[in-house]
Amino acid sequence: MSIEIKAPTFPESVADGTVATWHKKPGEAVSRDELIVDIETDKVVLEVVAPVDGVLAKVIKGEGETVLSEELIAIIEEGAAAAAPAAKAEAAPTAAAAPAAAGEEPLLSPAARKLAEEAGLNPASIAGTGKGGRVTKEDVVAAAAAKPAAAAAAPVQAAAPVAPIQATGDRTEKRVPMTRLRAKVAERLVEAQSSMAMLTTFNEVNMKPVMELRSRYKDLFEKTHNGVRLGFMSFFVKAATEALKRYPAVNASIDGNDIVYHGYQDIGVAVSSDRGLVVPVLRNAEFMSLAEVEGTISDFGKKAKAGKLTIEDMTGGTFTISNGGVFGSLLSTPIVNPPQTAILGMHKIQERPMAVNGQVEILPMMYLALSYDHRLIDGKEAVSFLVAIKDLLEDPARMLLDI
Template identity: 50%
Template sequence: MPLDIKIPALGESVTGGQIAKWHFKNGDFVKVGDILLTLETDKVAAEVTAEAAGTLSIAKQPGDDVVIGDVVGQIAEGAAPAAPVEAPKPAAPAPAAAPAPKAEEKPTNITEFKVVPKPEPAPEPAAKPAPSPEGRITRKKMTPLRKKIADQLVSAQKTAAILTTFNECDMSNVMALRSKLQDAFVAKNGVKLGFMSFFIKAVVEALKAVPQINVRVEGDEIVHQHYYDIGVAVGTERGLIVPVLRDADQKSFAELEQDILGYAKKAKDGKLQVSDLTGGVFTISNGGVYGSLLSTPIINPPQSGILGMHSIQQRPIAVDGQVVIRPMMNLALSYDHRVVDGKEAVTFLIRVKDCIENPARMLVGA
């Protein structure tokens, strides 16, 4: 009796998704544990594996919406079919003898006439066909994740009073410290020391200094959070996702970099779980990796703040009355003005700036 392939339970609040890809074709033989298909949900990508060995029969196609318990195919259990035996190829026939060349024919009279054919007129160029509208656009169904992102962004704009404040920071000291420590850091920890771990630590220090930003709104209540789970926005082929680094205040720079690297690999492999993406208190988004110079990031509800990092540019600035060239980064803090006042937002951003421009303080906890 064929075994039904059903959409399994995918975690709390996930009721279904969309078939993104079958990894085998209809009629293929599959083994126990083979990944049969990838399912897109509004949070993560999930994989459905074969629970028996046999021949695959596909019932639902990529792009189809499914819910938990839906039958998307079957496996006819049985051993793998034997490979077909190739019949021996017949021997190639012997080549036929070439015909003997004809004797050269002599003209029957003394004078030969050469007839030159009259050239035919060139054909008129064919009229160009009218452009087909079918090749000018491609219509593609939204994935559940993209729909979720769209709904969340619209919801944030409708429910929160989003305001953005800006500043800039001199990256000279953090770049010099990073360069000085890099070799020893990699040798000891097996990962590179990046800028993101500095900004995570700076955000934690700023949240401690301005706890009014570490809040969320629930109905008519303001919930103060006394922990520091920081989300880091990551762009993937599926869309923007925000894995959360738990208890960032208790982790070293090396542990933060290892967490970031681990999440990046899980995102690339489609292995992120719903639990990896929930519960953050604040988000950091680095548009600088794509070349962004300035932006106004949208907060990730129910959080009340998000920090936007941008590309580093060599710019002239005034230092002690002198114009010097320094590597500068624009910073943007978007916040929910319903619960965060302008003074608090500016104080928070200045604290981040101070930590980045004096990174040694974070290393020694000053």
Template identity: 60%
Template sequence: MAIDIKVPVLPESVADASIAGWHVKAGDKVTRDQNLVDIETDKVVLEVVAEADGVIEEIIHQEGDTVLGEQVIGKLAEGGSAASASDSEKAPAKEESSSSSEQASNESSGEKIEVKVPVLPESVADASIATWHVSAGDAVKRDQNLVDIETDKVVLEVVAEADGVMGEILENEGSTVNGEQVIASILKGGSAPAPAAKESSEEKSESDSSTLSPSVRRALSQNGISSEEAKNIKGSGEKGRLTKEDVEAYVRAKSQRQASKEAAQKSLAEPVDAAERSQKRVPMTRLRKRVAERLLDAKNSTAMLTTFNEVNMKPVMDIRKSYQDAFEKKHGIRLGFMSFFVRAVTEALKRFPEVNASIDGDDIVYHNFFDVSIAVSTPRGLVTPVLRDSDQLSLADLEKGIRELAIKGRDGKLTIDEMTGGNFTITNGGVFGSLISTPIINPPQTAILGMHKIQERPMAVNGKVEILPMMYLALSYDHRLVDGKESVGFLVTVKELLEDPTRLLLDI
């Protein structure tokens, strides 16, 4: 029996999604609830799991394809069995193992290359070692990612400058480091120790973090598991590859062992319920600490107020429905809601320059350009990359820019420049189902716009009741610079432009 593999139902404010990565291929045997594919929207990554045990029969849409909610992207044959590899397919692996064994016998050239922390921007004091993807003695190739360096804004990758073997690792995960500090070395042209004679390349576990899927890396990071500890986890995937389910099983087993150990150490007189309770303590990431500091600073250093309004999204939805196919055919990207909001906000910023300004000491700085920050949820936390010169971008350029920033945020590839600046922020809590909220200002900006879930509600129109798709809008602003008149006028302008999108195109 064939089971359809479908894209999850997307929130109303999300136009479409894309396939971030398949964790299986046609012919692979899978188990119930195993993660098959990651589906990426402009805010979050959704996981699609197997509904039953079986075999992947067909993959219809590949990585990078744009898909819609509930669209069929693959087929699962329930209860099937994977075809075994032929002897001819296994032979090359043995030859490769033999070849690598011969290569391992070569002597090292002895040239030593220092592995250094990248140059940090002036605004970043130091950084920390997030994850080592290699160990001392491992063979590495040129441009292979060796270690992730985490600042309070972005994660920087340090790659190998040449083929060789990892020498001594001077700084371990969690260590605080400075710009251009030497943290390890590579023996150029060296080769790793030969593997044991009984261990073939097919039998060797592929738990090296350079081969791990994004979902596995996230699972390891979220549970505080280092690359060294990850080597202790037995992989159940193809050729011993580590899967997200392996990590979750390891974490559960580890928690049970820890709970049993704590229970054994407690007094016999202690109640059983208390002995069974456990907790986990992990240090905050630099990004999370930075977000906490900025949010607290915003609450303590601004006179923040929030004003609300609601917008009828039917006109925008009608435009999308009428021109979606033509738009995608011409520009190669689907038309979403966010580009309309950025365009409306940019026009409102032109009419209310106080909202586009910032306070610097006793001065007010009016910005004559329009850089809009877009809040993006990533596995590491909330980030706000900047869309530069939004007044000069078409709807297609806006959609492409927003998508590019979202993908970079998900993969931890955002640069310091892409995270710096911004005069105004837009955040969309509607993708998570939020109906109304009071967003916090992103200092030193003066205001932030919160989008929310689109929900059909009965509305009075010309003396009659109509069911319309409505969205609540929330504008939080710094009352030290923006008065009620400007804040309400700004929000009403955004509302009017969205309810009559033709005005956005005619610039009236």
């Protein structure tokens, strides 16, 4: 019996997708719920699994081809796998633990393939321990760790003198297609800069009060909230939600000739992943506690690394916070994520001499940057919004007292 395999149903915000990787070849046996193909969209990688046991009879959409929502991509012959010799099934576990044979293309997930390329490893030389011999990220990490040891042992074994390497003058280049996520990010950034009257205003905040509060209660906080760690991002999210209540234009968006004022604060938090920068959204952040914010952001980070963020996780958002400080950035001008009208940029905490009541003190300071769409937000409103965040962070009790 022939079973049609179709692309997943894409939401309205996603027009189409691209076939990223086929994990099975025509004629190979597949098991129910086994991953057979990855489809990359502008936001996430969607995994398509086999609905039944059988054999992949025909691939209709090859790697790199564009697919629409619910479009036919392959055909599976149900039950055909039952005719395969039992000996082949028994040999599979042994083969899975060995490197791919010469000329055979190993099975790699997109994340594992990218990691192998960065480490300069030949995928065919990596032993796959995943299902069906698939090479996992852990296999690549183990192979990369073993590579220096092998290289160090080589000089001991070499008895003959090594001939000097002759420079050939060749300069290698590598051309790879841009991922859909990277292409979409590039498109939106250019769109934002060409369609907005974008400005950036700066201020600086004394992080000492927040750092002292965090240092005093972080152990009790983690114990009370079942291992959730207290970071700085939750303070910025709470300060942003309070400031957005006072300045609703910063939380608004432009739709054609209309201004849409949102009666809720859905805060997007920029997270770095192997596939690029993604922005999952904290829904109704104004009602979330510090522990809920930290726990949700931690879950987003884990899902981003595993490539498990869903389209629902990243859809929407009324305001965005980007933290370039984790990478050492001291100052930057973030780009607004349309149709939002503002984005807050956090940066590295740097100790600097500051004048306090006529005395010079060394304080942990952070530059804050607010990029905004001047078509909707006036300079006075943008500066006042950023000052409100500064005041709330320098005196965290204000967030509790709502003053």
